[in-house]
Amino acid sequence: MGMEGDFIKINKWLLPLGWLYGCVVQVRNCLFEMGVLKSESFTTPVISVGNITVGGTGKTPHIEYLIRLLEKSAKVAVLSRGYKRKSKGFHVANEHSTAEDIGDEPYQMKQKFPNVTIAVEKKRAKGIKLLLQHDPQPDVILLDDAFQHRYVKPGINILLVDYHRLIIYDKMLPAGRMREPLSGKNRADIIIVTKCPKNLTPMDYRVVTKAMDLFPYQELYFSTLSYGKLMPLFPEAAQTQLAEKASDLTGLKAQNCLLLTGIASPRQMIEDLKPHVASLHPLTFPDHHSFTPQDIERINTEFNQLAEPKCIVTTEKDAARIKHIDGLSEAVRTHLFVLPLEIEFMLEQTDKFNKKIINYVRKNSRNSILVKRKDDNKPQDSHHSGDRPRTISFRNN
Incomplete structure (x- = not known):
């Protein structure tokens, strides 16, 4: 390390x-x-x-x-x-x-x-x-x-x-x-x-x-x-065959990939994607970046320069801004995928963290009586009856 x-x-x-x-x-x-x-x-x-x-x-x-x-x-x-x-x-x-x-x-x-x-x-x-x-x-x-x-x-x-x-x-x-x-x-x-x-x-x-x-x-x-699973940002324009292959990262193994990010720290994402693609070409912008027409032209140009087969991957956060901007080339729109980010706890700490959060919410809710069931496989539905407090059950995750 x-x-x-x-x-x-x-x-x-x-x-x-x-x-x-x-x-x-x-x-x-x-x-x-x-x-x-x-x-x-x-x-x-x-x-x-x-x-x-x-x-x-x-x-x-x-x-x-x-x-x-x-x-x-x-x-x-x-x-x-x-x-x-x-x-x-x-x-x-x-x-x-x-x-x-x-x-x-x-x-x-x-x-x-x-x-x-x-x-x-x-x-x-x-x-x-x-x-x-x-x-x-x-x-x-x-x-x-x-x-x-x-x-x-x-x-x-x-x-x-x-x-x-x-x-x-x-x-x-x-x-x-x-x-x-x-x-x-x-x-x-x-x-x-x-x-x-x-x-x-x-x-x-x-x-x-x-x-x-x-x-x-x-x-x-x-x-x-x-x-999570890769999703085309523009489903109506997505290349069908590529979309089917790219449902997860293993489908990108033959692709030359342009990674488009406007996040503060893309380093780990870059390292994680490299083993899954033929080649990775990061195109990074500052966090919360507002894409200008010049930026869009740069994206189009850099993607156009990649050898086939190729794709472009971005984050959900960037997709929120990119989806509504004009000027993306048809090639970019048909090859652009969103990669959802999630987190996992290491060292088998998941249960410990979940219980910490759930117990706090259960014990400190002002408007509800939070009751833990003996059978915690499924959450109970909330019930409302006049002025009676709601009863909410938590799963053990």
Whole structure:
């Protein structure tokens, strides 16, 4: 396992500015600890998922994991700030919402989970209060990218750390990518090291676990990326024979693949795809990138230059923006596939994590009595009777 020298690039000339920035953030954190700045708690279960670095740590796949875990047994709401959306204020997504209205990640989640309430609001405490007035009232609220939004005190605070940029070796902005000092990790109830290679050795786990230096009240998990079935972004234009072969990654073994990403950290995805294709050609853009006509022309040109047989693969997050832009060549449209990202827990930690989340929601729901059945193979239906509280059963996952 490579460590500091392989993964972290620090601009040493900017370290003094990073120190000053860290001091400012420390003062803010101290004001919250002393109660000068107030953190608001809620009786409804609130689970926050976030990071303390600039760049992607896999927040959306982990939020989606929590949705899948909870949605069949409880009414789930997700609250995001809706990064780079063009709308203002509080907005609940509906079937007509676009990525421009609510942001690409909330749009992606609404497309995948149409029965889940997806809302955006920059001020999270305000957003939670408005969600609690929404019909249906949520049994649990998932906060997307809210680890540093300290005006809300979640019941469970989950911190995500990219394996390829471990915070223990990083530095404060602008020298590194840390948005607050390393001590900020102490607020986390759960820390998940994300995007881990699947071939980590027991020694690798021990080294990271020791280096993270966690308190006894904190739990450490490791997750890795897994991939769903490839789907054509433009089904009506897709090349039928290629679409049939490309239902999973094994169907790409003869393909020269252009990997199109506008995410913060595509490194693990690149490494995962390489063994499945004849050749891989990454075309990377910044996180949440808005594709310009020049970008579209570049995509068309680079794909046109690939030798046959060929395809182009992108992420669900990028697909939310690409789907509605003009200018893609017919060759790109017929060969463009979306690769869904999911996460899996390593070290057989899945049951432990699931029980932690389910038990918290069960014990702390304000509007429901959450009852665990002896037979947990299937969730019971919710029942409503006048003013009686709803009874919701959880599966053991």
